[in-house]
Amino acid sequence: MRRSALTILACAAILLPAAARGSGDGGLRGSPLLWATVDACESSASGGALVGLRASMPGTGNPNVQMYMIFRLQYRVASGRWAYLHGADSGLVDVGSAQFRTRQGGIDFHLAAGALSGRVVRGAVDFEWRRGVAAVSFARTVTSAGHHPGAGASPPGFSVAHCTVS
Secondary structure, eight states, rough: HHHHHHHHHHHHHHHHHHHHHHHHHHHHHOOOEEEEEEEEEOOOSOOOOOOOOEEEEESSSSSTTTTEEEEEEEEEOSSSOEEEEEEEEEEEEEETTTSSSSSEEEEEEETTTTTTOOEEEEEEEEEEEEEETTTEEEEEEEEEOOOOTTTTBSSSTTTOOOOEEE
């Protein structure tokens, strides 16, 4: 009887950390490697504006899981609430295998001249971890400041929660 209890405890000690990593729920959603930021906000040569979003998501260590992001642009309405900008949706972006510790992805939204001029904008990002076509975990966040975005930040290292379109 005593040997069985020790065996069960030993198995639990081995399996519980792996289950927590593999479940993707709290571990992935609460990870400091899960973030999104505005990494560019500038006038474009066409008279419009460019708003860049970048995001990071943690891997699970499982090479059979793929990671995806969906980037959307939001603007603040008069009441102070946030609304999605129609048409500002990246669709599903494949950012690679979840075997890696973390992956980043990004997208630039090019706004027409006068579109949202003077409005405050931010990003909203959905994250999915998939095995084949089945989602094994998901998370959602809005942009925040103070991250270390990789390629594409303008100026380099730029990271804010929101910006005003000029």
